[in-house]
Amino acid sequence: MVDTEVYYNQLQKKYSRRITLGLSRIKKALSLLNNPDLKLIRPCNILGSDGKFSCLTSLKYFIEANGQSTSTFISPHLYDLRSRIWLKNRFISLNEIKKYEKKISKLKVKLSLFELLTLIYVLAAAKAKCSYNILESGLLFKKDSSNIFKKPILQACTNINKQHLEWISPKTINEICKQKVGYLSNQTNIYIGKQNPKTLRIIKGILKKNKSTITYPSIWRIIYKDKNIYYKDNRHKISIRSNYIHSKGLIDNVGLAIKIALDQKIDPKLIERTIPKIKFEGRLQYLEKGKLKKLVNKNEKILCDGAHSNTSAQNLYNYLKTLNMPIYCVWGMQKNKLPNEFLKNFKGIFKKIITIRIPNEKNACSSIELKNIALRQNYNVDIAKNLKDSLNKLHSKEKKIIVFMGSLYWIGYVLKNN
Structure with a gap:
């Protein structure tokens, strides 16, 4: 590859x-x-x-x-x-x-x-x-x-x-x-x-x-x-x-x-x-194996979704609210996808958001830009230097779901590294 x-x-x-x-x-x-x-x-x-x-x-x-x-x-x-x-x-x-x-x-x-x-x-x-x-x-x-x-x-x-x-x-x-x-x-x-x-x-x-x-x-x-x-x-x-x-x-x-x-x-x-x-890669896809899966506890699930519009965000939200466990998020997004409006769809869902810049994407929001958007919406938020760092900031023995979301380019990068 x-x-x-x-x-x-x-x-x-x-x-x-x-x-x-x-x-x-x-x-x-x-x-x-x-x-x-x-x-x-x-x-x-x-x-x-x-x-x-x-x-x-x-x-x-x-x-x-x-x-x-x-x-x-x-x-x-x-x-x-x-x-x-x-x-x-x-x-x-x-x-x-x-x-x-x-x-x-x-x-x-x-x-x-x-x-x-x-x-x-x-x-x-x-x-x-x-x-x-x-x-x-x-x-x-x-x-x-x-x-x-x-x-x-x-x-x-x-x-x-x-x-x-x-x-x-x-x-x-x-x-x-x-x-x-x-x-x-x-x-x-x-x-x-x-x-x-x-x-x-x-x-x-x-x-x-x-x-x-x-x-x-x-x-x-x-x-x-x-x-x-x-x-x-x-x-x-x-x-x-x-x-x-x-x-x-x-x-x-x-x-x-x-x-x-x-x-x-x-x-x-x-x-x-x-x-x-039927399987849809990068669309509400749980990682069942791979390099990233090995970095987290058995109790932690990793979910990847390329949602980047209000409509796809609402679909993701409606699914996440049916899950009976703590949910955390690693969020990367492009500037032209209206990140402020996008995040409003997830009120009450995430215990914490880690923001990250999508690597090799000129139009990607910086982790600071996304962090400021999340702070204005009263989220508990931190930034990550890279993909591994984002998991390190969320990884624990707590049973949880870690959601990667915000862009198909971001999800593609996640899947490639898995």
Whole structure:
């Protein structure tokens, strides 16, 4: 993985990591490459503010359990560049990434890093010839480099909320919805995931003239009965049993994937048998083994969650408040993710917060900045020099949960060091 890290750092210097919205560059590159995107069978777009990864991952599990193959493209990666691209039964190799990058660089088209990685995925997926090709969108969707298909088999939109406001004008939920669902294909099957009622009304208004077949979240529901959870629609009732899927938000994303899988004629019994196998790395994930686990007492649990928005914070809060033991936190976050508003969601949850700067992230808040935010909200707070120091400050024989949260980049760093 060291070689992969070195190479990724080289790519970040060669291609701008700065997000550059627009489709002209990637369309020009695709044209010069003889349009490999047209070779992708059953392309699928997954977009939204929160939940894209869990919806995509669930759908991938269901399709592969059905004996069909998938390629997937996610963003960002947590700790290994190769994990962005899945090809049938494996992740892309570093040699393949290098080979496709060399081919793309010869086009002399100025690309952002995200556009480059999208193109590498398209080239690799075209060669792999999978049954389904599933792409997670990056920022918004209107000018995202994953928005390259005229007739995708489906486009699914998970929860939309107020994120990435710095990229839009006016800075409203209406504009966010417009940029995400206002540019969906008119020749596809659109699936809308669970939404805030106001947001859903906005989405319906925007899609009023869209000619695609649209499935709204009222068609299916999640039922919580005693300690059991079920997906239910007019024809099916599927038990959702899992030791790995903990929050309502994640369950809703699984529900959306179930509805899509059913419409793709995947057997409901097969879906039910597959659900317990699904895991979401970095999303409410307990560390069961590894280097960090060895640094704490057997009574101490480590929970990693990449929550960085108000909506994902509320999902994490709702899960944490069900736990009957002391909870501590190690918090790292980026400046543009509204850390003050984010932390307000956890009132009464944490006995102590350790703040830390996310290593190698230019936009990361300093540990002092986060400490001051936590102090203003009356938290017991301390700062840590590094990851190991944060655990040293919380480690004891007390039975507890230590939550790492605030950023997927932070969680990626944690998992890499585990």
